[in-house]
Amino acid sequence: MFSCVKPYEDQNYSALRRDCRRRKVLFEDPLFPATDDSLYYKGTPGPAVRWKRPKGICEDPRLFVDGISSHDLHQGQVGNCWFVAACSSLASRESLWQKVIPDWKEQEWDPEKPNAYAGIFHFHFWRFGEWVDVVIDDRLPTVNNQLIYCHSNSRNEFWCALVEKAYAKELRLDEPPHTCWSSLCGYPQLVTQVHVLGAAGLKDSPTGANSYVIIKCEGDKVRSAVQKGTSTPEYNVKGIFYRKKLSQPITVQVWNHRVLKDEFLGQVHLKADPDNLQALHTLHLRDRNSRQPSNLPGTVAVHILSSTSLMAV
The missing domain is CATH 2.60.40.150 (C2 domain)
Structure with missing residues (x-):
């Protein structure tokens, strides 16, 4: 179904995952590092942010908890209501979210095979007339061990936070955030x-x-x-x-x-x-x-x- 999906910035998910498993390391994305530069276009407002992997935030992380629901989401500190609304609409239709979150069963945490986890995820976005595959690592920004951006009702559910990170990576590498905001929201009031x-x-x-x-x-x-x-x-x-x-x-x-x-x-x-x-x-x-x-x-x-x-x- 996704034979025409283009790897974003030539990052091949399967190859990167295999390499991490072979070397027994968790993936660290060199294109979207866990630094303040990935969070803010200008300056570093607010309290100090600590980047944590889901296993450092809770004991039993999951991509989905009791399925996927349009009521799962909270926007967090960035105020991107347009993104949360889009994700809520996405979650309401299985045919849509399975296009954006490919191989979701394979990407889900498997407590019976902890050594198979490589700290890498990928998501598909429709961009300029073609599907693009965006790879990310699982490091997420937190303050006081709480996710500061989009997060779920369930503390151990991470699909929306990871989708948001992948989308943020795509926007950050393409154009400045203020330009993206205007194009996504139309002319801002x-x-x-x-x-x-x-x-x-x-x-x-x-x-x-x-x-x-x-x-x-x-x-x-x-x-x-x-x-x-x-x-x-x-x-x-x-x-x-x-x-x-x-x-x-x-x-x-x-x-x-x-x-x-x-x-x-x-x-x-x-x-x-x-x-x-x-x-x-x-x-x-x-x-x-x-x-x-x-x-x-x-x-x-x-x-x-x-x-x-x-x-x-």
């Missing part, structure tokens, strides 16, 4: 970066105010790591969102992490007005239930940067 710096004066709780924030924008969201034992946490979490409905506000929620059920501490809404493209806000937390929200204990500091060009954020 507005690209907004939301940088939650931290909070102060959060109310006391039995857990010491072990808090985290969630940034929500047009159905997408980014969550920070839990900041433990402080009423003045520094979240330093960023999210980049492609916005089409500029009248809808961006929401930042603060939550207290509890053993049984997390506790809502408050939220703020930001308009991110296109006429005020860069602003630093310190806002009082408000309730979410009452018709006229009242101020709650604590403030949150948020930096907003909006532009019609991804390069600017």
Whole structure:
């Protein structure tokens, strides 16, 4: 079915896999190295990233857990809602995802044959009128042992993270990310970066105010790591969102992490007005239930940067 598939950058999956097995090593892709240069077009924003193979993230990694579902996906910090939407559509039709994820049974982890695993995967993308086979290694960017980009509901399911890495490799080697973004999304209405710096004066709780924030924008969201034992946490979490409905506000929620059920501490809404493209806000937390929200204990500091060009954020 894929006799006309072209190896991307002349990397032959079968030959590379055989060579790794022969040498008893895990594949390391020289064209898409596990470095910051593979993550960012310019600069290295955010906390330090550690590249990990799935076996270093969980004990029992799988390509698929209980099959493939359009509800598996979360976009992570890059804010590429268009990619997550495309993958969700892909997952809903078996005839489609089996074209993009070839030989999936062969690529799946086999706990009975651990020595057969070579840390290499390949995926097919339709590009300029032909199928292209893109090879990657399995090293994925993490912060605090959590995948920072596209990931599944199941911690040990990696198909979407690996497909995203293969697609990112294809885009990175072809053209700068800002050009790719424009061509994939059409003319961008507005690209907004939301940088939650931290909070102060959060109310006391039995857990010491072990808090985290969630940034929500047009159905997408980014969550920070839990900041433990402080009423003045520094979240330093960023999210980049492609916005089409500029009248809808961006929401930042603060939550207290509890053993049984997390506790809502408050939220703020930001308009991110296109006429005020860069602003630093310190806002009082408000309730979410009452018709006229009242101020709650604590403030949150948020930096907003909006532009019609991804390069600017």
